Amino acid sequence: MPTNITKNKFITNILSNDYDKVCKTISRCPSVVHECITDGRNPLHKAIYQKNTDIVKLLLDSGADANKCESKGMQTLFEFNNNIDVVFDGVTPLFAAISKGDLNYSIVQILLEYGVNVNQCDYHNTSPLYLAIKGRNTRIANLLLEYGADVNICNYTNTSPLQVAAMNGNSQIVKALLERGATTDITNADAANADSANADSTNTSPLYLAAVRWANPLFIAKKKEYESIIKMLLNSGADVNKCSICLDNLN
Template structure:
C-alpha cells in the first residue's frame, strides 16, 4: 500500500524515500524541506539554482517548484508554526491557498496544516480564504481529518469558522471518526458543540457509540453513553462489548439501559458471546440481567459457559451448518405460510447464525417483523439486506414497507423509486409507491394546515 504523505512527518517521509543524507537529495526535495522548516533564505537560494538561466525569477520559481506533488506552501504549513514563510508564499509569491497537491490523495494546504497539527498555519490559511468545505471523492473535509487525527484545538477553530459539526461523508461524521480512533478530547469538543450522537454512517450503519465499541475505545464509548447515545441501535453494542471482553463498556451499557436479551445478527445473546469470547467476569456481570435461554439446560454461570462453548464447536462444522441453515429456512417458510410469524422469525434468526447477511433470509425476517407490527426491526433487517445486495429490488421493497409502517412516507417514496428502477415489473411495489405518494401528500397537507390554519392551502400544494 502506498504511503500517504499526511500519515508521517515530512522529514521522515523524505528520509524513507531518499535516505538520511540530505545533501544527496534532489534540489526539489531540499527545497520543500526548506519551506517546511520556515527557512526563507534557503528557499530562495535553492530557487535561484533551479532557475538556471534567471528567466523566471526567484518568486516565480518558488511558486512553480514541486516535489512528490507538493509545492512550497503544502510543505510550509506542515512545519513548526513559522508564519513568516507562509506570509512570504501567499502575500508576496501569490500562491493559491486552495491548490491541491498532485499526489494520489490530492490534499489542500489546509489539510496539510491539519495533518501536521499546525494551528497557527491553519488559522493563517483560513484568514486568507482557505475553503474549509472542500470535499474529496468520499465527502471528507478538513473537519473530518482534524477529528480523525485528534487535533482538538484545530477542530475548535474549524467549528468557529463555520465547519459543520455533523458533516457527512462515506466514512462518517467527525464524531464517528474521533470515536473510532479513540480521541477522547476531540469527542468532548464535538459533544460540547452538540454533535449528533446517534447519526448513522450509511455505508455501514454505525452510530458514533457503535463505532467506539467496535474500535474498543473505552473512554470514547463512555463519553457517548453518558451523553445519551442510543445503546440499543442496529449493531448490538452490548453483544459486541461482551464478545470483545470490554467489561467497563459492558457495565456502562447496562447502566444506560442496553437490552441484554437482544441477540446479535447471528442470534447469539450477549451472555453467550461473553461465555465463548469474553471472560467469566463478563458472564457474571450479565447473568442477573439476562432472561433464561430455553435451550440452556443448566441456567447458571458455569452452565452457560459450557453450553456456549459446545454450541460454538458445533458451528465450526461447515457442512452441518449449511444443512441446518437449509432446514431452518424451510421450517421458517412453513411457519410463515401458516401465519405463525413469531415462530418464523425465531427460525430465520437461527438460520442467520450461519450467514448473517443472507439477503433472502433477512428479507424474510423483515416480512415477519412487519406482520408482527415491529417496523423498526423490519427496517433494520431491510437495510442489512440492501447493504448485502444494493441491486436487489426486493431489498428496497422491504425497506419501503418498513418506512411506511414507521410513517416515513417521504423516505419510503425515495427507496421505492430506486426499487422500481431495479424491478420495474413489480406490481406490488408499484402499488406501494403510489400509496406512499398519497400519504406523503396527505401528511404535507396536514402539516400545512397546522402551520397556516387553513385547509384551503392544501389544495395549492
C-alpha cells in the same frame, strides 16, 4: 468562494499543523471551512486525522459542520488503521476521531461539546458507541454514554453494543450498558442455527466462531467463561432459556 489554490494551501497548512496560516486563511475566506477537496474529505476531517485539537476547535468555531460526512470513504482504509468495518461512505467527524482511539479522546470530547449527533450511524447502521466498544476504547465509550449514546442501536447484522462488549470481555462497559437499559436478549438469527462441523486445528469451526460472535450476550459470556459478565447479565434479567437454545443448537 475559495479558489482551488486557496483550498489546497488551506489543507496543506492543516496537514502541517500551521495554526496561524489556517487562521489567516479563514479570516480572508471564511467559507473555506466548508469546502471538500478532491478525495472527498473536508478540512475538519483532515484536522481530526492530524489529531490537532487547536485546529479542530478553530474550524468548529468558524462554522465547520460537526456532522458532515466524507463523500469518498473508500479511501480511508489506511487512516482507519485497516479496520475494514469503517471503510465506507458516511464517515462523520466523530467516526474519524473515534477511529484513532484514545489518541483522539480530547477531540471526541470537543465534538460532543459542540453538539455533534452522538447517535449518527454510518451506512451500515454502525453507531459511534458500537465503533468505540469494538475498538476497545473504554474511555471514549464511557464518554459517549455520558452524552446520551443509544445503547440499543444494532448494526446491519443486528449486533448490539452489549454483544460486542461481552465478546471483548469488557465488564466495565457491560455494566455501564446494562445500567442504561441495554437489551440483554438481542440475538443474531444465524447464531441459533450454528453447528460444530468442519472444526479447525483448535477444534473450533467457523460456524462456532460465528455463533459465539453473534449470539445473545449471555451465550457469549458463557462460552467465553466471563463469570462476572454472566452474573451481571443474569442480574439484569437475561433469559437463560434463550442461552440454552443457542447452546443446544451448537453442541
